[in-house]
Amino acid sequence: MATRETQALILDTALGLFNRNGSNAISTNRIAAECGISRGNLHYHFHNKAEIVQSIFGRIVGSMNNGSTADHLDPTLKHMTEMFVRQSLLIHKFEFFYREMTTLLPQDELLFLRYREHREKRLVSIEQFFLALKDNGTMNFGPDPAVVASLLTTTWIICDSWPNFVEFQGIEFNAGAICQGYDLILRLLAPYITIDINEVTKSSHQTIYSMLAEMSPNKLTSAN
Amino acid sequence: MATRETQALILDTALGLFNRNGSNAISTNRIAAECGISRGNLHYHFHNKAEIVQSIFGRIVGSMNNGSTADHLDPTLKHMTEMFVRQSLLIHKFEFFYREMTTLLPQDELLFLRYREHREKRLVSIEQFFLALKDNGTMNFGPDPAVVASLLTTTWIICDSWPNFVEFQGIEFNAGAICQGYDLILRLLAPYITIDINEVTKSSHQTIYSMLAEMSPNKLTSAN
Secondary structure, X not given: OOHHHHHHHHHHHHHHHHHHHOHHHOOHHHHHHHHOOOHHHHHHHOOOHHHHHHHHHHHHHHHHHHHHOOHHHXXXXXXXXXXXXXXXXXXXXXXXXXXXXXHHHHHOHHHHHHHHHHHHHHHHHXXXXXXXXXXXXXXXXXXOHHHHHHHHHHHHHHHHHHHHHHHHOOOOOOHHHHXXXXXXXXXXXXXXXXXXXXXXXXXXXXXXHHHHHHHOHHHOOOXX | OOHHHHHHHHHHHHHHHHHHHOHHHOOHHHHHHHHOOOHHHHHHHOOOHHHHHHHHHHHHHHHHHHHXXXXXXXXXXXXXXXXXXXXXXHHHHOHHHHHHHHHHHHHOHHHHHHHHHHHHHHHHHHHHHHHHHHHOOOEOOOOOHHHHHHHHHHHHHXXXXXXXXXXXXXXXXXXXXXXXXXXXXXXXXXXXXXXXXXXXXXHHHHHHHHHHHHHOHHHOOOOO
């Protein structure tokens, strides 16, 4: 196998094992065995587990940047719903990272720095998006700039924490659960949205269900 | 030492070690050594580390219940600030648990069940508090009961996640940081509070600073 293919195999395999068992329970030897490659071959590509986690985080950043660079060019509430779904699916795909983030980050200075850098960039791009919604009259935050900053931080906290919150409630992660999480954000933003919030809620649920139906039918249940 | 004293020593020592190093890095042998007792003595009181974590969680629940049973009998915004400070200090005291919660809970069914039971009770008591604020005219949520439920969930998510968010920003946990976290909650609730929000914010910051000044001067910095 070419280097890129082997690295991709290692990262895919590690991600699956980490998601199912937690990264702590999985050694690099176990990953090598699961890949059907030698320990030496794995260590040629990644010196240790920390490097594997860093590379997986690199994939998260890559996916997020890919999807988000043009967000502010489409400042609609429908697009905001799509951003939330995209983010929720990403968190679900890399669920071990979001579950273990609070223990992984303090253990790895490099990962911590990359995470902070990524978060700052993302917060700036979401702020641009909010301000574009303000400019076209969809939202009205009033004259105090601290309002947008505060709503931005809480939106971020909900996005990052919601999947864990769902897990602790014993709810399956599906379109219904994504709607529940998004409703928290809509409730937070409702007082600043200039369009009827019941209409907004209804059409965003439609967007969420149809996005998930297109992507992976098995993620849908009858929940609503 | 009497049984209660030995158990308290073990839990105090474990908490300190877990907070500083993460619970994963600490064995029961290490805890026994730090306590100056034999391994056998420790295992007489706690069969394994999971039981120690469960007992520490019992302390969290005990502290929270102690402080909160009468919250709805004092439905004022000042009291809401005090509730947030109490909760923030508790999370800070038991910081390893809130940092590792997302990995600890899936590993231990009993802990998971107790956490969920505790959370449900707490959500009910905070809802009672919100409704008491509504009854005395301090807040107005409108006719839709889903509004209170949504604000409650987001308030909970902010409370639980804020200390980790602070840590990831590299900010020290002090009165200024508690004010920043509380401002998120005030911003969330502002559209439903019937009193001028700037006044509310100002007096809640005063409450936070004076509570922390009374409790432990070393937690205060020049921030704010």
